[in-house]
Amino acid sequence: MPAIYSAPDGSKEAAVLEKLRRVIDPDFGEDIVNCGFVKALNVDESAGNVLFAIELTTPACPVKAEFERQAKAFVGELEWVKNVRVTMTAQPARNDAPETVEGLRRVRHIIAVSSCKGGVGKSTTSVNLAYTLAMMGAKVGILDADVYGPSLPTMISPESPVLEMDKGTGTITPVEYEGVKVVSFGFAGQGSAIMRGPMVSGLINQLLTTTDWGELDYLILDMPPGTGDIQLTLCQVVPITAAVVVTTPQKLAFIDVEKGVRMFAKLAVPCVSVVENLSYFEVDGVKHKPFGEGSGAAICEQYGVPNLLQMPIVPELSACGDTGRPLVLRDPACKTSSRYQDVAATVVREVAKLNNGKKPRVDIDPGYDGAFRVELPGENDDKPFWITAKNVRMSDTSARVKGSDESPDRLLNGTPIPDDIAPIEMSVIGNYAMSVTWPDGLSQVAAFNTLAKLERLPARAS
Ligand SMILES: Nc1ncnc2c1ncn2[C@@H]1O[C@H](COP(=O)(O)OP(=O)(O)OP(=O)(O)O)[C@@H](O)[C@H]1O
Ligand SMILES: [Mg+2]
The missing domain is CATH 3.40.50.300 (P-loop containing nucleotide triphosphate hydrolases)
Incomplete structure (x- = not known):
């Protein structure tokens, strides 16, 4: 997230920011000040002019016009404000392309x-x-x-x-x-x-x-x-x-x-x-x-x-x-x-x-018998919860989908899934699933909505 704009308490700038906090980004569920979208705030109190930029993540933002309208209307409510000028911009393009590209x-x-x-x-x-x-x-x-x-x-x-x-x-x-x-x-x-x-x-x-x-x-x-x-x-x-x-x-x-x-x-x-x-x-x-x-x-x-x-x-x-x-x-x-x-x-x-947005996190908790510590935005009041690795593995339905008679409580070689099974590799995919590779070679795509339904272990101080 970009830096959050701030101003000294009691200043006119702070009053403007307070008004702008009423503009909520529907995707992030956060106000535009906290999202770091407000930039270059300039207040001329005697003339009643307020200038600022709203820097969006993309120029194609579907709520661009609505943000502009709301920002002007809310700031305009301040009694000393006569003119509100908003510049709508977008963050500069960049990605992590390798040096060669x-x-x-x-x-x-x-x-x-x-x-x-x-x-x-x-x-x-x-x-x-x-x-x-x-x-x-x-x-x-x-x-x-x-x-x-x-x-x-x-x-x-x-x-x-x-x-x-x-x-x-x-x-x-x-x-x-x-x-x-x-x-x-x-x-x-x-x-x-x-x-x-x-x-x-x-x-x-x-x-x-x-x-x-x-x-x-x-x-x-x-x-x-x-x-x-x-x-x-x-x-x-x-x-x-x-x-x-x-x-x-x-x-x-x-x-x-x-x-x-x-x-x-x-x-x-x-x-x-x-x-x-x-x-x-x-x-x-x-x-x-x-x-x-x-x-x-x-x-x-x-x-x-x-x-x-x-x-x-x-x-x-x-x-x-x-x-x-x-x-x-x-x-x-x-x-x-x-x-x-x-x-x-x-x-x-x-x-x-x-x-x-807030990113999901999944880690192995070595202090909790290798359980998965899962943090999903919007789930469990944004607090972590713990599930066993074995239950994660057993939630994989890909073998059944392919029509094989493999049971979900067996490894690919037919032996039962051990209680202490541990993944050899895992990574989060976007904000909806994670990819887990198990020692028997199975690579599982575990959807977060599936993980959220698994039996939870008692929470522990993290
Ligand atoms: N919703 C649709 N309604 C009617 N015709 C469609 C629709 N979508 C695609 N087509 C037509 O179906 C044909 C195949 O579409 P298209 O070329 O986009 O598929 P593709 O997946 O890119 O194919 P390829 O695998 O060959 O690259 C085209 O003639 C296209 O005009
Ligand atoms: Mg094509």
Whole structure:
């Protein structure tokens, strides 16, 4: 969290801050002063002028206008105040890209749009999400990481559809369409230097490490389907902030999507939303579900991934996909565009929470027989609670989901789970789950909503 602004008691500045404490950020459940958003407060008491900035975590903040309105109204209540000037700003872009990925240095957040299955609507989701974020005021880029079947060239129509490569520095400049920067193999051009890499992951690496994205708030990664080498390369080279998982409603899709969620869990990349695409179509107000239902909800329930959003079957989406102009640009006021606004607002909110919200913590407590000490914001009055490692392990249902007859109280080799089982590795994934590797090789994604339901040991002074 950024530093909290303070002022001497009894001063006019303190009175202004007191008023600003009534503006609450709905995501963090905190006021904007405590969130550290208030900056550069300047009071001219004799003239009745108050100047300050509200620095948000992202320029695409969905509550930006509301914050500004409330801040002005509350400060305006002070009797000596005649003018309130608020500047709305956003924190400077930065991420922890490795030194070698210079071109990503000023990219604030990288969002992977992914699914294990082909053709479920990743590219459609990526492109419409990207342009919606841009319309919300963010600087956005899209990387189409599909080497075999790049989709971007049919979905957008830039004036100059060829990536430029600086011969001296080897830097690639993205193509631009309607203010969004785009890189795709489809724009690499025949015989260009970019295409001469020996292997696909080499190509991906080259695009990732030599593209100069400049300053971006969000880089959307349109991932190719699967959980193979390309996906791993992407996740390892690029510091992905969060993933949006795209699925379809069929029960069979669950198995594929599950693989994806587990891959991200292993890499400690949090999934912030599940978009269930092709969910239904509506005729005369009646919803028809030709592909069945349940896959999206099952993922959210089992893995604790928040925010299930359903996207209906919309013929215009498919039509726009071929015309070179995404639907959200063509018809920003239509129902489908407003659903993409929901997806975008969810991404913005969850990413802001990941960076600035209270973080969950899970540790092994050596002084308590190796029990898990768990601290989850919003759970148990924010106080820690303790659960046994064995119960955590037994809460894993993945073996049963896969249809095997393995019992949850057995290790993978069939012997009973010992009472003193201890993980060999664990890490927190976003704010919804943790990834645990056990000595028998099982890697578990333990959703916090599952952990919260396990039997608790008596609390102890920490
Ligand atoms: N909600 C929708 N309604 C109607 N058509 C859709 C919808 N979503 C996607 N489509 C269409 O389905 C096809 C596949 O979508 P898309 O290319 O986005 O999938 P993908 O997951 O990126 O595929 P691939 O695995 O090949 O990369 C496209 O023709 C697209 O226009
Ligand atoms: Mg695609």
